[in-house]
Amino acid sequence: MHVLGVREAGADDGALESVVDRVVDRLAERGRVGVVRYDATIADGTRARESTTLGGDVTYDLGVDGDWTASGTGMSVGDALESLATDCEYAVVVGVPSLQYPSIAVGSAAAAEREAGETVIAAVDGPGDLDLDALVPALESAEPYQSLASLVARVKRSPRADRAGAIATFTGRVRAKDSADDAPTQYLEFEKYEGVADERMAALETDLETRDGVFEVELYHRTGIVEDGEDIVFVVVLAGHREEAFRTVEDGINRLKDEVPLFKKEVTVEDEFWVHDRP
Amino acid sequence: MPTEWKLFADLAERAGDKHVTVDAAAGDTVGDALEALLEATPELEDRVLEDGELRSQINVLRNGTNVLVEEEGMETVLDADDELALFPPVSGG
Numbered sequence: 001m002h003v004l005g006v007r008e009a010g011a012d013d014g015a016l017e018s019v020v021d022r023v024v025d026r027l028a029e030r031g032r033v034g035v036v037r038y039d040a041t042i043a044d045g046t047r048a049r050e051s052t053t054l055g056g057d058v059t060y061d062l063g064v065d066g067d068w069t070a071s072g073t074g075m076s077v078g079d080a081l082e083s084l085a086t087d088c089e090y091a092v093v094v095g096v097p098s099l100q101y102p103s104i105a106v107g108s109a110a111a112a113e114r115e116a117g118e119t120v121i122a123a124v125d126g127p128g129d130l131d132l133d134a135l136v137p138a139l140e141s142a143e144p145y146q147s148l149a150s151l152v153a154r155v156k157r158s159p160r161a162d163r164a165g166a167i168a169t170f171t172g173r174v175r176a177k178d179s180a181d182d183a184p185t186q187y188l189e190f191e192k193y194e195g196v197a198d199e200r201m202a203a204l205e206t207d208l209e210t211r212d213g214v215f216e217v218e219l220y221h222r223t224g225i226v227e228d229g230e231d232i233v234f235v236v237v238l239a240g241h242r243e244e245a246f247r248t249v250e251d252g253i254n255r256l257k258d259e260v261p262l263f264k265k266e267v268t269v270e271d272e273f274w275v276h277d278r279p
Numbered sequence: 280m281p282t283e284w285k286l287f288a289d290l291a292e293r294a295g296d297k298h299v300t301v302d303a304a305a306g307d308t309v310g311d312a313l314e315a316l317l318e319a320t321p322e323l324e325d326r327v328l329e330d331g332e333l334r335s336q337i338n339v340l341r342n343g344t345n346v347l348v349e350e351e352g353m354e355t356v357l358d359a360d361d362e363l364a365l366f367p368p369v370s371g372g
Contacts, residue, residue, distance in 0.1 A: 172372045190371065191287060193364060196343040197371075221371055233372050253372060261340075261364075262371030263288035274289045276336075276368040 001034075001085045001145045004092050005099035010107030011126065018127040019106050020094055026132045031089025036080045038095040085150035090139075100224075102142045104135070146220045148234050155216040155238035164215050164238045168245035170253045172233035174226055183268040187227045193261035197221075200260045204252070213240035214248050219256055280304040280359060284316050287366035290327070294320040303357060309339060309346050310353030312363055327365070340364040 006023065008016045020035070027033045058072035077096055084091050093099055102121040121138040124130055148171055155167060176184045201219045208217040216238040226232050235252040239245035264275040282303045291297045301315035313333075317324045327337050333353070339346050342362055346355045 193285070193287060193340075193366070196340065196364070199343060257372040258369070260371050261287070261338075261366060261369050263366065264370040264372075265288070274367070275370040277289065 001081075001088050001150060002090050002139050002142070003081060003099075003101040003145045004090065004139050005096060005101055005103030006092060006094050007097055007099075007103060007105060008095070008107050009105040009123070010109035015126040016094070016106050019104060019124065019130060020092060022127050022130055022132070023104070023135070024092055026136065027090040027092070030136070032087060034080075034084035034088040034091040036077060036084070036091060036093045036096075038077060038093070081145060082147050082149065085145055085147045086153040091145070101145070102139055104130075143223075146234070148231070148236070151218045151220060151234055151236040155218060155236055158216045158238055160215040161238065163240055166237075166239045166242045166245040168237050168239070168242070168249040170233075170235040170249045171231055172253065173231050174228050176228045183270040185228055185266055185268050187225050187267050188232065189225050189265045189267065190221070190223045190232070191263040191265070192221075192223045197261050201256065204255055204259065208237070208248050208252055211244060211248060213244040215239060217248065217252060219252060221256065221260070221262060223262070282307075282312050282357060282361055282363060284312070285362065285364040286323075287364070288370075289367060290323060290365055293322045293326060295322075296320075305357055305359040305361075307357050308353060309341060309350075309355045309357065309363065312357065313339070313353065313365075316365070336368050338364075338366050338368075340366075 004023065004027075006016065006020050011019075024033050024035060059070060061069045077093060077099075081091055081093070093101070102119050104122045104124065105120050106124055106126070108125060119142070121142075122130065122135055148169060152167060152169065155161075155164075158164070174185060174188055176182075201221070205217045205219055208214060214237060216236075218234070218236040221233045222231070233253070233256065235249050235256070237245045237248045237252065239248060266273055266275050266278075281300045284299045284301060286294050286297055286299065299316055299319055301312055301319055303312035303315050313327075317327065327334060333339070333347075339353075340363070341350065341355060341357070343364075344350060346352055
């Protein structure tokens with residue numbers, strides 16, 4: 001799933017909404033689009049009229065043909081993206097500053113100001129300035145959002161899924177401590193050899209998929225800062241039977257760790273070091 | 280014709296840069312390019328060499344291919360516009 005932020009930078013609500021409408025229309029021609037709006041006035045699971053949801057509950061209002069509305073509590077922008085990722089090709093996130101995904105800034109201040117860590121792929125005064133033909137490739141060239149669920153959903157859509165009786169997965173995550181008195185890890189920072197790492201991962205997937213009874217292999221590794229408790233890497237295998245699924249997941253993560261040029265720096269509460277220096 | 284080295288992890292930190300351009304051209308060897316790199320960034324020498332030989336844990340890639348495993352090692356001859364990379368053991372996952 002490709003994630004696009006849209007935020008205001010001096011524009012009024014009308015200009016921002018027009019930009020969102022035009023972008024969503026264009027993306028919807030290419031695939032299913034999820035829209036996440038951040039609105040700080042939503043509280044206790046309600047915004048306005050019909051919903052009767054109280055704190056701690058989630059309400060789905062279902063209509064005909066699978067149409068629905070929902071309200072609830074306890075969902076972050078990250079949670080919303082995770083739930084969209086299984087069946088949306090695109091997500092548009094409106095009103096969240098310094099998003100870590102490609103963004104459009106709307107308003108007269110858009111060209112001048114930049115939020116830290118943000119990648120602005122278009123700075124526009126209003127919908128008239130949008131170059132949608134340039135925007136779509138810029139969005140699609142960025143690293144897509146993946147989750148374990150979105151990778152599982154993808155292998156289930158395999159043309160060979162009717163022969164597959166097993167999905168096995170591996171999730172690597174940031175471990176705070178390796179023993180009781182270990183200094184807690186705050187985050188890991190991964191550096192990737194751009195281009196070569198992706199080639200090696202693609203070649204590894206292709207190689208594992210040539211095994212008898214293995215139909216699809218998906219490898220995904222995050223880069224940049226990954227905090228304590230967050231997921232780092234996923235291996236997902238669709239196979240005929242459990243034996244080859246388990247074996248291929250194990251070989252997949254082992255070979256990824258051995259062969260793909262990724263470098264891990266560990267930052268603990270006491271220290272910071274490259275992991276290969278501390279075998 | 281200059282050749283660019285890409286450096287990773289602690290090697291880039293020691294050198295103070297992720298990219299170092301050296302004076303090595305098509306026809307020169309990877310060993311020549313490495314020598315030029317260590318002249319440009321002497322702080323790398325102890326980390327990369329041991330008794331004048333490449334340390335076993337250091338990887339050298341030419342256009343994504345490990346020259347020590349799949350090519351002629353330090354004797355591998357450069358083509359025009361090669362991309363060279365130097366890095367420590369990989370540590371993904």
